Amino acid sequence: MFNLANSHRSIRAYTSENVDDELLNELLMTGLRSSSSGNMQTWSVIVTRDEAKKQKLYEAHYEQPMVLQAPLVLTFCSDVFRMREWIRVNESKQSFDDFLGFLTGAVDAVIAAQTICLAAESQGLGICYMGTTWWSADDIIEILGLPKGVFPVTSIVLGHPAEDPPLRDRLPLELLVHQEQYQILPDAEIKAAHAAREESAWARYNANEELREALAEAGITKVTDFYTSEFKYSKELHQRVSEMLVQTLQKQGLWL
Ligand SMILES: Cc1cc2nc3c(=O)[nH]c(=O)nc-3n(C[C@H](O)[C@H](O)[C@H](O)COP(=O)(O)O)c2cc1C
Incomplete structure (x- = not known):
């Protein structure tokens, strides 16, 4: 298992x-x-x-x-x-x-x-x-x-x-697991804990030539920019889908 x-x-x-x-x-x-x-x-x-x-x-x-x-x-x-x-x-x-x-x-x-x-x-x-x-x-x-x-x-x-x-990398376990109480990390620890992911994800997205050019053109320089850009999970997308989901839940009789 x-x-x-x-x-x-x-x-x-x-x-x-x-x-x-x-x-x-x-x-x-x-x-x-x-x-x-x-x-x-x-x-x-x-x-x-x-x-x-x-x-x-x-x-x-x-x-x-x-x-x-x-x-x-x-x-x-x-x-x-x-x-x-x-x-x-x-x-x-x-x-x-x-x-x-x-x-x-x-x-x-x-x-x-x-x-x-x-x-x-x-x-x-x-x-x-x-x-x-x-x-x-x-x-x-x-x-x-x-x-x-x-x-x-x-x-x-x-x-x-x-x-x-190949296996995809994962965030460090300590970021996801809290002992007894939720731990909010200071900025320096947030950066350190995400450093490997920033590098691996950025390298993976940039390995695609078309995407690399599009990212450069859009001035996207790091992976967190990318996640919330129009290429991935933008706020606009989230807003639009969230509104549709609430309406559709209502239509399906599954809202309040
Ligand atoms: C809820 C959920 C939605 C996902 N949606 C997509 C998707 O639409 N397209 C896709 O290619 N992968 C999708 N994935 C796969 C994730 O990208 C993948 O699990 C993640 O990058 C980790 O890679 P791994 O599963 O190979 O370890 C989804 C995964 C989950 C759990």
């Missing part, structure tokens, strides 16, 4: 080889075993194999080539619809159509997704999560026909790797 988890890499290039139904079913059954709030399992997953559907998801996922390459896209959803349907047919008192219901299902969904990812990797398959699930949540709801109470929280591509990338 340690070896498996410590050798994780996101895979962004896939062969055309299929993932057979039996293996997929075994992976999904393993996901089913995940912890969930109250054992209600308020998550669901949409399996996409169909090429026409994948084309639509490809567009929703900002044209990331791995969506078309990988044989499978799995969209994990927070799902209080199913629980509410059960309550409805039993004529019990309704609940869960609120932000807490959404959050409960979102955590359940992500836990199940990660269980499936590890199981898939243990079988030599590759995975990559897609944050574009949030950026296009409204379109994905449309494409996958998600009813009220269901909201996409994360997606993965799944398939046979066509690349063998």
Whole structure:
């Protein structure tokens, strides 16, 4: 288990080889075993194999080539619809159509997704999560026909790797782990703790010639500039997506 988890890499290039139904079913059954709030399992997953559907998801996922390459896209959803349907047919008192219901299902969904990812990797398959699930949540709801109470929280591509990338670096453990109480670092320690990441990430982004030129032209000189620039996660993007998410949560009956 340690070896498996410590050798994780996101895979962004896939062969055309299929993932057979039996293996997929075994992976999904393993996901089913995940912890969930109250054992209600308020998550669901949409399996996409169909090429026409994948084309639509490809567009929703900002044209990331791995969506078309990988044989499978799995969209994990927070799902209080199913629980509410059960309550409805039993004529019990309704609940869960609120932000807490959404959050409960979102955590359940992500836990199940990660269980499936590890199981898939243990079988030599590759995975990559897609944050574009949030950026296009409204379109994905449309494409996958998600009813009220269901909201996409994360997606993965799944398939046979066509690349063998190196391990990506991680921030020092001490930055993420606090003993008993949260520690706020002084500026000098913040700088020191991020120095290796600044160097590695900057080198990686600049290895792409097109991006290197664009960064130079935009006057971006360090990795933190890059993270919040129009090339990555700008404030404008965050504002626009955040507003869309609140509206879409409202539309799906999952706001206050
Ligand atoms: C929630 C989430 C969203 C992500 N979104 C994307 C994405 O849209 N495209 C992509 O290529 N990688 C995406 N990734 C993969 C990360 O870039 C990757 O996990 C990170 O750079 C560390 O690399 P590693 O997974 O190879 O160790 C995402 C990862 C997570 C957990």
